[in-house]
Structure formats: structure tokens, C-alpha cells
Amino acid sequence: MSGPNPSGNPNSPAANVAPAAANPSGGVAYSAPARKARRLPTPRVWPLRDYDVYAFLGGNALVIVAMWIRHGNLHELATPAGIVTAIGEIAALYGTYLVLIQLVLMSRSPWLDQVFGQDRLVAAHRWVGFSAIWLLVAHFVFTTVGYGMADGSGPISETFNLLTSYPYVLWSGVGLVLFIIVGITSVRAVRSRASYETWYMIHLYAYLAIALSFLHQLVVGIDFAADPVARIYWIALYVMAIATLLVFRFGHPITISWRHRLRVANVVSEGPDVVSIYLTGRDLDRLPVRAGQWFRLRFITSYGWWRGHPFSISAAPNGRYLRFTVKNLGDYTRLLQGIRVGTSVFVEGPYGVFTGASRTKARVLLIAGGIGITPLRALLEELPAARGNLSLVYRASNENEVVFRNELDELASLRGATVHYLVGRRGSHEMPSDPLDPKALRKIVPDLRDRDIYVCGPAGMMERVLSGLHWLRIPESQIHYERFTF
Ligand SMILES: Cc1cc2nc3c(=O)[nH]c(=O)nc-3n(C[C@H](O)[C@H](O)[C@H](O)COP(=O)(O)OP(=O)(O)OC[C@H]3O[C@@H](n4cnc5c(N)ncnc54)[C@H](O)[C@@H]3O)c2cc1C
Structure with missing residues (x-):
């Protein structure tokens, strides 16, 4: 396992940073930021709206009752x-x-x-x-x-x-x-x-x-x-549902994993109980993924092949590696702290709409709590924004919980972004009140209403922040969030 990473390792058009080079051991080494843009594919956008889905479901519900009446x-x-x-x-x-x-x-x-x-x-x-x-x-x-x-x-x-x-x-x-x-x-x-x-x-x-x-x-x-017609209709519903399941739940992950043959290339400690796992593989520059998205990872080990766990990419896609940063929160994430370089990884994804695609404003506020920083770290790197338009508020209960401090500071200075660290235990002498309550938040970022706001963190923090944003009457379309619990 390598030591803590002193630098950012991004390579996105927005951040203008260079790709990390492969080190001689086959792992991934860090490189200095450089002014170089690289075009990478993003996930396909389907011409489908929510009302199309509701119309399809409602239409079938009517067919079903009509069928019952017809009989x-x-x-x-x-x-x-x-x-x-x-x-x-x-x-x-x-x-x-x-x-x-x-x-x-x-x-x-x-x-x-x-x-x-x-x-x-x-x-x-x-x-x-x-x-x-x-x-x-x-x-x-x-x-x-x-x-x-x-x-x-x-x-x-x-x-x-x-x-x-x-x-x-x-x-x-x-x-x-x-x-x-x-x-x-x-x-x-x-x-x-x-x-x-x-x-x-x-x-x-x-x-x-x-x-x-x-x-x-x-x-x-x-x-x-x-009624043979009704039977055919009913079987067709089953076939559609099962085919969707087979194609996307099994076919797609098998194809992606086979095509890219991902392996653990490096494991880097980011602080107590937190490691970054770098995956490399074939043709990663052809894998469509955006900052803010996540994969379900299945590490091919005796304890991991049978269970897939969700993790967000913690660095913007760069065509060379995917980076995931994992906090030890239970039995599986504890085992991942010691995952061996060279381990094969089966992936499902990318998933999620916590990306720049759902953005509506030129200005953006990112609000992270604890390990919820991972997708926001990637978004800070990737989201296109003029200098001064990007801010990150990072809440942690103590200094040990703050990961990527060097990377965040480096990205902020590269991109003209602002990072506010809110570190301390709520209710303590130094932090008597919630630093993320709506008024406090408005004090830190006065132009809140003119921004898209991306939130990711522990469940309790997210509920408080989201209800604060509603209290501030921030339009729903400007609020984006990712929960780490199902
Ligand atoms: C979309 C998403 C992105 C995430 N990104 C990150 C990340 O970047 N870094 C990080 O450290 N953690 C991330 N997590 C959380 C991470 O998946 C869990 O911490 C991990 O799965 C816990 O597994 P465990 O066996 O160690 O702990 P457990 O004790 O089994 O579980 C701890 C918590 O995680 C939930 N959980 C466990 N396994 C799964 C699973 N397979 N699917 C959904 N929820 C599960 C449990 O319901 C419980 O709330 C993310 C979760 C989600 C849903």
C-alpha cells in the first residue's frame, strides 16, 4: 500500500489536468497537473421522460381492467x-x-x-x-x-x-x-x-x-x-420484464467487465480507515462515465465475488484509471482496506444522475459530509465552471475525517473554486450550532438561490441540509443529492 497522496490526479476537460502515469509496478502514480484537455465519452442520453413511463404503466393498467371486463x-x-x-x-x-x-x-x-x-x-x-x-x-x-x-x-x-x-x-x-x-x-x-x-x-x-x-x-x-389473446398479452408482459432484467442486470455488466478487464492497480491510504482503490483496464478511454456516478463493484476474492457493493468514483474519469475511495464502515469495507493489487474486479454501472447533466445554473455549490466527499471531489474536478462559480462546503466531525484536503486545495486553486471546511462536533464548545443550518449556509454562500446544489453525506446530515434548502425555497430542479444508504 502506498503512502498518502499529496496531489490531485485529475484529467478532465474542466480541470485541465494531466492523466496519471502508470508506475513501473503496474500501479498508478500521480502526476503534476497540466493544462491539457481530453475528450472522453459520456453515458448515452435516452429520449425518455417520466411521463412516457407513467403513460406506459397507466396504459397497461387500463388494458388489464379492460381485459377483466371483456371476459x-x-x-x-x-x-x-x-x-x-x-x-x-x-x-x-x-x-x-x-x-x-x-x-x-x-x-x-x-x-x-x-x-x-x-x-x-x-x-x-x-x-x-x-x-x-x-x-x-x-x-x-x-x-x-x-x-x-x-x-x-x-x-x-x-x-x-x-x-x-x-x-x-x-x-x-x-x-x-x-x-x-x-x-x-x-x-x-x-x-x-x-x-x-x-x-x-x-x-x-x-x-x-x-x-x-x-x-x-x-x-x-x-x-x-x-382466452389465448389475453394469455399472449400476459406472457408478453413477463417476457418484457424478464428481458429488461436479464439485459441490464446481467448482460450489460458482463459486457462491460469483459471489455475493460478491470484490476486493482494501486491502493492508497487517504487517512484512518479510508483507502483509495485505483482500477486500470483495457480501453478505459472508451468507458462512458461521468463524475458523480457510481459502480457496483465485485472484487474477485473468496470473500468478495458473491457480493457487489456500490461506490462512487472519487476522481473525474480520465481514460486511464477509475478511482474509488472506500471508508471502513462494516465487514466488507473493512476487508477492502487491505485489497491486493492485481485483484480482478467485476463492475456494474455506471449508475446515477448526480452529475453535471442535471445542472441548470452557471454557479454550483457542492455540500459534502464525511465520506460523501467522494462524488463531490470528482464533480469539483469535472464540472465546467468559470473561476468563482464553484464552491465546496465540506463538513466533518474531526480533522481525521477530512480526506483529500491536499487534492481539494489544489483543485480549488487550479479552478478558481472556494472550499469551506466545517470541522468539529456539533454542539461542542467550538461548534455550538449546526454549521449547515439554512441561515449559516446562506452566510457562507450568500448566492445560494442562484446555484445548483449537490449534496452527499451521512443520512442525518442530508436530511437536515435538504430540509434547510426547502426552507430557503430553493427550487427542486436545483437540488441534486446522492444517498449512500439503500
Ligand atoms: C450510490 C452509493 C455510492 C456510495 N459510494 C461510496 C463511496 O464512494 N465510498 C464509500 O466509502 N462508501 C460508499 N457508499 C457506501 C458503501 O456502499 C457502504 O458503506 C458499503 O456497501 C458498506 O458495506 P459493509 O459490508 O462494509 O457494511 P455493512 O455493515 O454491511 O453496511 C453498512 C451500510 O451500508 C449499506 N450497504 C451495505 N451493503 C450495501 C450494498 N451492497 N448496497 C447498498 N447498500 C449497502 C447498509 O444498508 C448499511 O446502511 C456508497 C453507497 C451508495 C448507495
């Missing part, structure tokens, strides 16, 4: 048993539809990433997931009770009857139990007690649940058993 199911509403059964049928259709939307939400599709960003996708995944499970439970309850009312049997004997006499219903019952387990382990209070990996592994059972419940829909589902 003459309205007549069920004539009797109490029929009404209960109809609720069960509608719940099944929409519950399954939401499950398919879930697959697409988690496909890591660059289209959706560009339109919504991972934060909103993850929030949507959470609520769509819970809604889907409630609807599937409602399907089971209402259908069983409705059939029971029609047959004159109780819910327990009807459940037994359904599970034992209809094809594939038992499988779907197992699928429903798996969905419920996934739902319970996703409730925040339960999830916070389990490690991310345990939660993730349990989550994989959702795929098994989807597979188990598929056939009973086609064979006993009132809308599909006798």
Missing part, C-alpha cells in the same frame, strides 16, 4: 360472493402487474436510471413491493372467501380444497409465503437487525416466488384459461 366478469358483481371473488381477481391481476414492475425497477436499466435516478427507483421499489404483497395476500383471502361463500364452505376447508384440487395452486401458495417473508424482512425495523447480505439473499426468494406463481395464473386464472 364478462362484471356479472359477478350481482351477488355478495361474486363481489368478494371479483375483488380477489382484480387484486391478483394488479398484484402480479406490480411484481413485474418490481422486476423492471430493479433491472438497473439506464433508461429508468436517467429519468428517475436510483434514489427514487429504490423508494418506488419499496412501495411497489409492499403494495404488490398486500394485493397478493388480498387475492388469496378474497378469492378463498368468495369461493367459500359460493360453495357454502368455510375459509379453512376452501383453502384446503383450492390448494389440493387446482393445478399449480399449491406452488403459488408456496410463492405467496415466500413473498410474505421477503416483505417482512424488508420492514425497516426487521431489516436494520440483519446484515445487508442476509437481507439480499432472502430477497432473491422473490424470483422463486414469481416463478412458482406463474403457471397457476395461466391454467386456473379466469382471464387466461380460455
